[in-house]
Amino acid sequence: MLHAVQAAFGHISEDAIRAVAKALNLSRAEVHGVVSFYHDFRDAPDPRPVIKLCRAEACQARGADALAASLPDQNRVVIETVYCLGLCSVGPNALVGDRPYARLDARKFAALVEQAH
Numbered sequence: 001m002l003h004a005v006q007a008a009f010g011h012i013s014e015d016a017i018r019a020v021a022k023a024l025n026l027s028r029a030e031v032h033g034v035v036s037f038y039h040d041f042r043d044a045p046d047p048r049p050v051i052k053l054c055r056a057e058a059c060q061a062r063g064a065d066a067l068a069a070s071l072p073d074q075n076r077v078v079i080e081t082v083y084c085l086g087l088c089s090v091g092p093n094a095l096v097g098d099r100p101y102a103r104l105d106a107r108k109f110a111a112l113v114e115q116a117h
């Protein structure tokens with residue numbers, strides 16, 4: 001339910017927390033606890049595109065950390081860390097929306113950021 005709210009509105013507002021809590025017969029604190037615990041959920045809108053960059057062992061070994069650092073303007077996108085996209089042999093990898101991107105290098109990652117806008 002929270003994922004659907006986030007997909008529809010880009011964030012989960014206090015009003016949405018109240019409505020979800022009422023619909024599921026939970027306290028607002030319980031729903032707020034879920035929203036604040038999982039970093040996939042936002043409590044405020046952010047218009048920047050999200051790139052989920054894998055930083056698990058295999059992608060880290062292939063330079064995932066350097067990819068994030070290679071961006072000249074790191075505030076153009078939200079780079080979220082994920083741990084393994086199941087594509088370990090072709091890393092470093094990232095996910096934009098539902099689409100995975102493999103074998104990233106600095107040039108491809110910069111192009112991905114441009115494309116995400």
Ligand code: FES
Pocket residue numbers: 054055056057058059060083084085086087088089091093
């Ligand atoms: S470690 Fe990155 S996809 Fe598995």
